[in-house]
Amino acid sequence: MHVEVVAQGPYGARIEPGPRTFRDALPLDTLSLRPVVVDVDGLVDPDVLEGRFILCAGLGTCLLRGSVTELPACSGDELQPSTPCRFGEGGTATLTMADAPSELPSGFSTVLGLVSGPTVGFIASAPDGPGLDGCLARFDAREPLDGCLSMERVLGIGPLGDLARLLEDHGIDPGLDPTAETLLNRPRNRNPGVEHIRVDIGERTMMASAEDTIVVPRDEWVTLTLETTDDDLDAFETAVGEQTATLEDFLYDQWWFDRDIEVEEAPPGQLWVRVRVGAVQGPVRAHVVLRDDRGGEGWGWLDLELGD
Amino acid sequence: MAGPRARRLTTRRWSWERGLPWVAWLASFGAVARAEPPAAGVPAEGSCPGPSCEDGSGSVSGEVRVAGQRIPLPDASLIVMPAPPGSEPGDYDPPLGEAEPPWARSTRSDDQGLFGVDELPAGLVRVAVLVPGFERRDHIVRIDPGATIRLTLYVVPLEASPFRTVVAGAPPVPRSQVVEHRLTKEEIATLPGSQGDPLRALQNLPGVGRPPGGLGVLVIRGTPPGQSQVFLGGHAMPRAFHILSLASVFPADVLDELQYVPGNFDAAFGNATGGIVVIEPRRGRRDGVHGFGEVDLGAASAMVEGPIGRGSFIVGGQRGYVDAVLASAAAVTERVTGEPSSVLLPRYFDYQALLDHPLRGGATLGVRVFGAGDVLRARNSPEAADVSAFVLRTGFHRADLVYRTQWQGWAVRLTPSFRYESNRLVAAADTFRRRRRDAIGSARAELRHAVGRRAALTVGTDFELDGYSTLDEEAGLDLVTGQGTLSEDEQRGLQSSLGVYVSGELRLGALTLRPGARASAFSVGPRFAFAVDPRAVGELSLGERWQLSAGLGRYSQVRSIADRNEVDLVGQGTGVQGASAFLPSSFGNLDPAATFAPQDSSLNVREALHASAAVRVRLGDGGAAELGGFLNNQHNNVPPLDDGARNPFDSVSRATGLEALVRARVGRKLYGWVAYTLTFADLVLLQAPPGFDYSRRPSDYDQRHNLVALASYVLPEHWRIGGRFRLVSGLPYTPVVGSVALPGGHQPVFGTRNAARLPLSHQLDLRVDKQWIRDRASVTAYVDVQNVYNRVNPELVLYAADFRSEAGYVGLPIFPSLGVRVDW
Incomplete structure (x- = not known):
């Protein structure tokens, strides 16, 4: 699910357009929600999907708790509603975040409980699936979900420092120790992007742009490595004890291939994958998502054409 | 009569496989002769059967036990006879078609597995043990004049199971149950x-x-x-x-x-x-x-x-x-x-x-x-x-x-x-x-x-x-x-x-x-x-x-x-x-x-x-x-x-x-x-x-x-x-x-x-x-x-x-x- 801030509300420092979209939102910011769906023919235009968007509090609570058929419409008054609600139909949606709450969520003593909860669920029928109503009914009946799509994503609320100040302005103690600079100084999170992919074939190295087509040998291992920039890492300086340290997002990747080829995945924290096409016929498309540890996502693909 | 008769039949059934009918006959004789079983360690009645008795006689006594378990075996038939020429003391494997010995004495073990035979001629004698359900065992010993040889003879069960019930506990209390x-x-x-x-x-x-x-x-x-x-x-x-x-x-x-x-x-x-x-x-x-x-x-x-x-x-x-x-x-x-x-x-x-x-x-x-x-x-x-x-x-x-x-x-x-x-x-x-x-x-x-x-x-x-x-x-x-x-x-x-x-x-x-x-x-x-x-x-x-x-x-x-x-x-x-x-x-x-x-x-x-x-x-x-x-x-x-x-x-x-x-x-x-x-x-x-x-x-x-x-x-x-x-x-x-x-x-x-x-x-x-x-x-x-x-x-x-x-x-x-x- 590609999530980005498309309209800024009254709070926080003004954000400027740049090479990366912003994922963290403050109250009254507006988000665009656009599922990334891939089938064997490639990317699916989300506008052709019959889907329902649901807002809830925490992963696993939008679609896996109670009925998805009988859901009230969201009132727009709660950042994370106590019971799931629906706020959009179709393949894409926008969501304007509710205003800052008058109190912290029940059971939480810090602002962290506020920022970790808002979650979006999306359930849809594939173009040749049983339709949205069919998928909703199957979910409720716990019947096989063939032909249905579903996902959940936690929405990023932040930056935390801005939110804490906002709560204080509303007379709410955010519960954070002022010395928690590591958290309070963290900048508004941006979605990482997939722009360049390094390709290593034996001793040869080439740099490919996302959505390029490269020629790879059939029986040789090929290493695909995501190239990242400081924009992806959202680096910032903060005090850690007596010292100043540069902190940045932790990035990780996932790869999918539309053909059954040999794949060797990298250890966590390393952004590469090794593949060998072998006897597979035709070009192979590699889809990749680059994620950071705050929910940011960026998507891309690369076509591998067989050759010498 | 039913007891000895049944015992005779049993004896013939387990007569050894090497085809020595005389041994079966002696074994059955032993069974009949046990109408009054000997006391523990007391030799059976009889006189010294061989010419070498002139050089003096001795006795053999001992016990029969179950091999592997070492528990006494009562009612085992034992036959004592001359040792074959050229044999040595120790276990003996009799050949097929063995000739009838010139003399033989038989007895049975008592409730503790004990047996005894006296008035045996000096020299080598063979002791054979026969028990229904057990392998036959032959053992050769030397009889010295005036001495008693003690033997412990182990016999191997034909259908052994180490999982025998040995000591029954108290009888189970009758309980009510439909299926047990x-x-x-x-x-x-x-x-x-x-x-x-x-x-x-x-x-x-x-x-x-x-x-x-x-x-x-x-x-x-x-x-x-x-x-x-x-x-x-x-x-x-x-x-x-x-x-x-x-x-x-x-x-x-x-x-x-x-x-x-x-x-x-x-x-x-x-x-x-x-x-x-x-x-x-x-x-x-x-x-x-x-x-x-x-x-x-x-x-x-x-x-x-x-x-x-x-x-x-x-x-x-x-x-x-x-x-x-x-x-x-x-x-x-x-x-x-x-x-x-x-x-x-x-x-x-x-x-x-x-x-x-x-x-x-x-x-x-x-x-x-x-x-x-x-x-x-x-x-x-x-x-x-x-x-x-x-x-x-x-x-x-x-x-x-x-x-x-x-x-x-x-x-x-x-x-x-x-x-x-x-x-x-x-x-x-x-x-x-x-x-x-x-x-x-x-x-x-x-x-x-x-x-x-x-x-x-x-x-x-x-x-x-x-x-x-x-x-x-x-x-x-x-x-x-x-x-x-x-x-x-x-x-x-x-x-x-x-x-x-x-x-x-x-x-x-x-x-x-x-x-x-x-x-x-x-x-x-x-x-x-x-x-x-x-x-x-x-x-x-x-x-x-x-x-x-x-x-x-x-x-x-x-x-x-x-x-x-x-x-x-x-x-x-x-x-x-x-x-x-x-x-x-x-x-x-x-x-x-x-x-x-x-x-x-x-x-x-x-x-x-x-x-x-x-x-x-x-x-x-x-x-x-x-x-x-x-x-x-x-x-x-x-x-x-x-x-x-x-x-x-x-x-x-x-x-x-x-x-x-x-x-x-x-x-x-x-x-x-x-x-x-x-x-x-x-x-x-x-x-x-x-x-x-x-x-x-x-x-x-x-x-x-x-x-x-x-x-x-x-x-x-x-x-x-x-x-x-x-x-x-x-x-x-x-x-x-x-x-x-x-x-x-x-x-x-x-x-x-x-x-x-x-x-x-x-x-x-x-x-x-x-x-x-x-x-x-x-x-x-x-x-x-x-x-x-x-x-x-x-x-x-x-x-x-x-x-x-x-x-x-x-x-x-x-x-x-x-x-x-x-x-x-």
Whole structure:
């Protein structure tokens, strides 16, 4: 699910357009929600999907708790509603975040409980699936979900420092120790992007742009490595004890291939994958998502054409 | 005349195979001549038979014992004759077609196996021992004038079994039950696929389901394992199996028989709504010091027993080392594949020390000390081979006194007992610790009195007082301050149970009635629960062979701990996530001891109604056939919610079915049976919460068909071969119907609880035993191969990484077990 801030509300420092979209939102910011769906023919235009968007509090609570058929419409008054609600139909949606709450969520003593909860669920029928109503009914009946799509994503609320100040302005103690600079100084999170992919074939190295087509040998291992920039890492300086340290997002990747080829995945924290096409016929498309540890996502693909 | 005549016939039948009719004749003569048996050590009548007697005569005396077991053998025929020319003292192997000797003397061993023959000519003589069912043995000795040669002659049984019943304990107290099955020690030890384990052997009987994962839990008539009880010496065992159910905590060698009652059991036993298993330890042998040592792929065990004063003792122990085997296998796998592997490593031990001693006035006193300990740890990767992220330690030690006497016509049995239990769990890389300790005192007192010839009365009481302490520790990290935190929750309390029971027996001709009742009280801290359970069983004999029996009764079990496996109290959390596989719910009760603190805010009693009936016919040669039906209707009585409101998950479990058993035994060579169980077991929510997706579902242990056919046959040369075939319906499981895509993975979406069923499973197990018998010891080697044709019997379903499709099943592969046992 590609999530980005498309309209800024009254709070926080003004954000400027740049090479990366912003994922963290403050109250009254507006988000665009656009599922990334891939089938064997490639990317699916989300506008052709019959889907329902649901807002809830925490992963696993939008679609896996109670009925998805009988859901009230969201009132727009709660950042994370106590019971799931629906706020959009179709393949894409926008969501304007509710205003800052008058109190912290029940059971939480810090602002962290506020920022970790808002979650979006999306359930849809594939173009040749049983339709949205069919998928909703199957979910409720716990019947096989063939032909249905579903996902959940936690929405990023932040930056935390801005939110804490906002709560204080509303007379709410955010519960954070002022010395928690590591958290309070963290900048508004941006979605990482997939722009360049390094390709290593034996001793040869080439740099490919996302959505390029490269020629790879059939029986040789090929290493695909995501190239990242400081924009992806959202680096910032903060005090850690007596010292100043540069902190940045932790990035990780996932790869999918539309053909059954040999794949060797990298250890966590390393952004590469090794593949060998072998006897597979035709070009192979590699889809990749680059994620950071705050929910940011960026998507891309690369076509591998067989050759010498 | 019938006795000697029969003996003669017997003698001719076992006349040795080398075709010496004169020896058979002498042996039969010996049989006839024993009309007045000689006193111990006194030679038989007769004069010196050979010309060398002129050089003086001597005697030979001694004893005949069973080879390998060293127990005296009475009534053995011994023939003394001249030694063949050129032979030397020692064992002698007679040739075929041997000529009749010029003279021969015969005698028989007395009750202690002693014999004696005097007036034998000086020089070499041959002593032959002939006993029905034993190999012939010839031994040459030199007779010196005026001297007596002492011999101990061991004879080898033709159809030996080291699993003989040696010392019968006190006769079992007659109990009321509609259906009862007993397994002998020989059957337990030789059943294919059971590895000599007593409780695993029960899985071959009707009413006992095939356990999930091939493990050793008891699923009786569709009820969860925790609802059945194993009683040892009159007291419930805290756990009947070692961890992961690898083996029973009480080995077969210290008991004579298992009594398995799948329902409608006697009022003497309570706190169970499934079935019961009653084990009575045996007394040690008094015919010498004996024992065994055994080693197989998973465990080593040893036992010693013998007389002590006027009583007897047994000391034994077992140590399981499956962890070492699995760790080695994992290390090899990692080396070959280069991939880290995770495996659970179970290790266990148990020990037993039993002392029985007679007292004045016919009373007996027994002391029994036994215990068991288990460790289950996770081995995660080569780098963390010595660092476990998960360790479960559990163990108990128990001491019983057993006092039996007769008092004014009452048979009295008193059994005080003390038990100490300890359970400790360390998980999540040592950040999560739970501990529970229990000091438990219990006792059972029972009196039985015969009222005339037609009636008997039994009254008794049992109680248990458990002082427990629990400690939960959880380390965490304060996200704000970055400091480590430690939360502790310590609880101490008392829980107890008290039962009072009475049962009677009234014999009215062909009809025997056994009414009874049991009153029980349970407490956990300030919470109490009570139950009164009337029960009755009737038996009607129709001639000598046919018997009808039926029973009806109420049964109760305290439920102080949330039975998470019963309803969806904790959602679908019984799976193992991250492995694309989920265990069926039936795995959820494998180790009830791992539950630590009482959790429910109130105490309730699960109430069951048992009704059953059976018809039984005795077949020839010890065989029997039986057909019965049963109903077990339980109100699970789920405790109310914290606010006192009725729990919306309160439920009724119902199991009905049929059981059939045809059991055959042909002589001493062949035994076997065919057992079939048909079960319908489901759970009904009494008040399904709004939006809940079922009100009735199959029970976790709803195993529709269960067929077991087995046989074990004794071959010549001390070989034994046995096989078991099992055909069983798959257990229900909760299917994954789809998934929700989450960052970095997929969250499975489960279907309705137990909406799917694993496929039918079938497997063949074979066991071969070979015994070598020497004079003072015997060696038995065995191969027990489970799942001979390597059928994949699904235990759980594997899913694709996105849970959108089933990727296959996981089943246990062919599993050979090798073992060697030395008995002396």
